[in-house]
Amino acid sequence: MLTTLHSDPVVATLTRLLSAEDQQDVVRAFAAAGVDVHGEYPDLGAAELAERTKDVIMSVSREGGELLYLLTRAIQARTVVEFGTSFGISTLYLASAVRDNGGGRVITTELQADKARGAQESFAAAGLSDTIELRLGDARETLKDLPETVDLLLLDGWLHLRQSILELVWPRLRPGALVVVDDIDLHTDLDFAQSFLAHLKDPATGLLTLRLPVHQGVQVCLKLA
Numbered sequence: 001m002l003t004t005l006h007s008d009p010v011v012a013t014l015t016r017l018l019s020a021e022d023q024q025d026v027v028r029a030f031a032a033a034g035v036d037v038h039g040e041y042p043d044l045g046a047a048e049l050a051e052r053t054k055d056v057i058m059s060v061s062r063e064g065g066e067l068l069y070l071l072t073r074a075i076q077a078r079t080v081v082e083f084g085t086s087f088g089i090s091t092l093y094l095a096s097a098v099r100d101n102g103g104g105r106v107i108t109t110e111l112q113a114d115k116a117r118g119a120q121e122s123f124a125a126a127g128l129s130d131t132i133e134l135r136l137g138d139a140r141e142t143l144k145d146l147p148e149t150v151d152l153l154l155l156d157g158w159l160h161l162r163q164s165i166l167e168l169v170w171p172r173l174r175p176g177a178l179v180v181v182d183d184i185d186l187h188t189d190l191d192f193a194q195s196f197l198a199h200l201k202d203p204a205t206g207l208l209t210l211r212l213p214v215h216q217g218v219q220v221c222l223k224l225a
């Protein structure tokens, strides 16, 4: 059976984007942007950090993307929210799954305008524009207005904002919804990363959570009630 993920326009678009990422040295790209990924977590505002890294492709891995497709299909998600579009690679995996679930919407949000424009072009090339709503701006504003029920949330924007975005979207997440956090292994020595992980694991939060050894760690969480 041919899935949307394996259809020609989606394969061609993902191949183009992922090949460009393969050719990029991400550490050098960050350094060129004035951000030392091995140093302190950059003490810059979200917008300044997005501006400086506007040419850096920093997507989910291929395996991570396939995991997103699989999870979205498995729970038959029709409404998905993504924090951090970048060039739209993860969005293409999510939207392919939503289409194959019978249709719905991926609401994704990006702070940096050039990246958002590039992502829109890729969504059109992949034939998935009708399934994706890209909101340009700061997720802390753009995700305030959401559909009544959200089935899956991907947290892939700046690490220090993830807990506040989870809290913003939380009332909309249905029981049984999934929260997927990419790059959970990054900056684990920092306070905000530790307190976010502790929040995910705290039984009082109401999540069942597990780290999967995919790329730089993917934390998959189930909202229990």
Ligand SMILES: C[S@@+](CC[C@H](N)C(=O)[O-])C[C@H]1O[C@@H](n2cnc3c(N)ncnc32)[C@H](O)[C@@H]1O
Pocket: 046, 049, 050, 058, 059, 060, 083, 084, 085, 086, 087, 088, 089, 090, 091, 109, 110, 111, 112, 115, 137, 138, 139, 140, 156, 157, 158, 161
């Ligand atoms: C790791 S990249 C996302 C990668 C993308 N999910 C993918 O797999 O292709 C993080 C992105 O989040 C964006 N971002 C960070 N903070 C944001 C915010 N507060 N609101 C909207 N976008 C934000 C950055 O500009 C950057 O493009």
